[in-house]
Amino acid sequence: MACMDRIALKAQEREVLGKKVKLLRRDGIVPGHVYGNKLETEHVSVKGVDFLKVLKEAGETGLVDLRIGEEKVRPVLIRGVQLDPRTGDLFHIDFYQVNLKEKVTVPVPIVLIGDEPESVKMGDTVVLQTLNEVQVEALPTDLVENFEVNIEVLKNIGDTILVSQLNYDREKLNVLAESEEVVVKLDTAVTEEMKALLEEQEAEAEAALEAEGEVGETPVVEGEEGAEGVEGQVPAEGGEGEVAVSGEGEEKSQE
Template sequence: MDRLSLKAQEREILGKQVKKLRRDGFIPAHVFGKKIPTEHLSVKAHDFSRIFSQAGETGLIDLKIGDSKIRPVLVRDIQVDPVRGAILHIDFYQVNLTEKVKVSVPIRIVGEEPEAVQMGEAVVIQPLGEVEVEALPTELPDHLEVDISSLQQINDAISVSQMLVPVGVEVMTDLEAVVVKLDTAVSEEAQQLMEEQAAESAAAAEAAAPEEAPVEGEAEEAEGEATEGEGKPTPPDAA
């Protein structure tokens, strides 16, 4: 993958005041690394979204801080607002281009579907969606592929050890772990019946379970904690 560039600027705005940054279209960020002091930065939200859509968590990014500093980084962590889906904060990890790093890489299914799947007699299940790999930052793959066209019989499976891995990349995940497997298809009617039976069993078990009486004092303590928590100020945002 080609190196991507992202502009950033140093920031002195910290804590609760970063809300203004976000309103102005910026995302607060940190950059850190081995024996490197953490720096507080901000990046344009639009620019980051565009770059991250190409780089993901394994693509090397040249982070240009101001007019002089250029840091080779990987996106290590992204905090997202669970309600609005907006990015709240980014952690960039500065890498040494001569030292290997470990990252998680997604697995992509390729190849023609087995005949049994096309006939509706089987389904391909994927117990493993990603693997951990180790490589130099410049050799990290953005994904690994598993070809399902070799699956022919029910219970046929492909393990991590059978995947094609680029030269220079070492897989750290258990090599015997199953990536994909051909399993018997379950009709919609059978699936619905199993779900209904499971729900009925759970309801019956709940009805049969004796109701536990609260330990003396627990109810009062819980009520007191709830009352005590009311009116407390919301802690300031960390950045």
């Protein structure tokens, strides 16, 4: 875990808006916005190839020095990347301009490192990562790329690594997660035999519940009493009206 180097990216002020931006995308140019730090939203565009290189290095936590045209460099974070659902190509980018003297909150990924325990290699256990990222509050220049967690310390079933055991500079970073929250743990591997047994037990439990429900059902009495109701019971007034009200309720629910 280390503070990240700042990466430069060139952008252009964008005058093409609305549906016309598809013409930019055809030429490999991606539309975007710059906002934040009491700034009015600005329309920009960047070369897709250049942006992908920056994204690979910076992720969501790395500071990017964005230069729009001939303006001075602005420190920004990549806050949102939209992809075309059909092609997977870059569709839109959001840049968040930061004040280097004010703290920001960003998600920082947790990366597992180290060799798997022998029990995992033997197929007896599995390493379960229950937390993939944590929210971190820090100055933009103090942000880190990720938190590395060494799983070699996991020896026995039930061993865990908690948020409180993450390695980072506590004077610079504030991790916004419960200290006792589990990041990763060593658990028993579920074999095919165990899966089959569990499925069989679930099926038996469902069958038992269905059988129990059938036994508890009230039998329907057929005949004149069943059709006309219990002797002496007075029908509710406006029976037809009640049906109409029910229908009206259905119409409202469909609106």
